[in-house]
Amino acid sequence: MRLVDAQVHIWGADTPARPWPPDGAATAHRAVPVTAGETLAVLDAAGVHRAVLVPPSWEGDRNDLAWAAAAQHPDRLAVMGRIPLTGPAQAGPLARWRDRPGSLGVRLTLHRDPWRTLFLAGDLDWFWTAANAVALPVMVYAPGLSTALGEVARRFPDLRLIVDHLAAPVDARCPEAFAHLTDLIALARHPRVAVKATALPCHSRLPFPFSDLHAPLERVFDAFGPRRVFWGSDWTRLPCSYRENVELFTEALPFLSAADLFWVMGEAILEWLDWPAGPSWPKLRPVVGRPGRPGGPR
Template identity: 45%
Template sequence: MKIIDAQVHIWSQTVTPTSGLHRKVAKFTAEEVLAEMDEAGVDAALIHPPRGWDPDSNALAIEAVRNYPDRFAIMGNFALENPDDRKLIHGWRKQPGMMGLRWPLLLEEQQKWLYDGSLDWLWPAAEQEGLPLAMMGGLFLPKFREIAERHPGLKMILDHCGLNRHGRDAEAFVHLDELLALAQLPNVAVKATGAPHYSTEPYPFCNIHDGLHRIFDAFGPKRMFWGTDITRMPCSYRQCVTFFTEELPWLKGADLEDVMGRALCDWIGWDYASVRGRAW
């Protein structure tokens, strides 16, 4: 079984991360994340360039793919506020390792773009180019659903389990029913990244098992992708892995293989056979 992390960040700027609980370090290189991946038994990872604190992170991700083509792929981005950058979406996949697009839209001023028409061009353009698109949709589930319904050919991914980013324990699952209803749309998937962050309990985070099980039952193994966002996790990388591979009794066999990497590759068009495997 190959284990593929659906979200990691690397960066090189001297400013430290401005987002959430990410490690406050000036840089986090491809080589550093690879060392942690190797220790944890992770074969490959999908890089999400953190443009919010490193404007050059897209180029850094492409360099990582060139140096380690069997270990990395990318969900990239560009400056949505710059109309001149819109043309970049055409031929986006021609860049090394580029699988799709991702904008978290964490800030209130960025979320306004969803409602004022600023992004109305983006959804049909990504749909036409066949580019999967990931967002922190748990912050705006009704709008996320509206976009997915209007563009059924656009593969959309809910970041970080689609849960309430600002809550932990039961508060993280306050809109779970609304999230599960999105599973009715075949073009919507869930990235089960950052799950340990939602629990204040120690490993194995038993109080969020039921919620994760309900998400799995709704979306199924083909539309639920394990991952970490490791630079803000409250536990070790290896524990992020074993949380899913050893602690969830309902996740076994072919379903486990799908959730731990195969389904992600199928969804975004990453050649599973090209990912470096290891002897288990």
């Protein structure tokens, strides 16, 4: 099985030559920056083949380090980059966004103002229109905004949307973390909406195997199916080991069959983001393992 982590961060130090926004230090996962080399070592230790780099919000709208890392490790790393949401003048680069090697799409964070208010007021319609016009995949972290995202999906039915972290609020734990799960599941009616099952141990009140996450995950999986649920880590803020975050899916969820895991653990996000195999990409083996529910993949 080929494993692809749907979200990891790397970042540099806050320096005069490369300053962060004023509130950046308060939201960073840790004080010491994380390099591509450290991230690849974490992936290698758990047998994970690839990862999607998501430039963190605490650096501002910067993509330089992520793009450089993807250029250096093209068969291991690719980027869902950031774009300033300051107005329609920013739409121009989207038409050429994927021309840069390793650049797969855009990631928005709408959980804080002013972006949350702009989104709810319809002032980001220029972005949805531009991304839709060039079939650019969009990851969006928008806790409490699933109903509004459903309206975006309705108006732009060809736009590939990925809802991050199952839309769980950043500091919430079970069961409060999934209080709005019904709204998220309603998005499954839109065939171009998928979800990232990332950073989930952060929302558990229990140690591995995080049994309070199992029922919400099963509801999400039943709604979206294996080709629209993407495993990942956001490893720099995990309260557990990276391997435990892998094994939550590969070992602890009996409702996922081996065929389901084939998609959830990597193949589905590669397909969704059009990230092709490279020369060192491992050959596929026949899918074998625990049977899961009758009927195999859904």
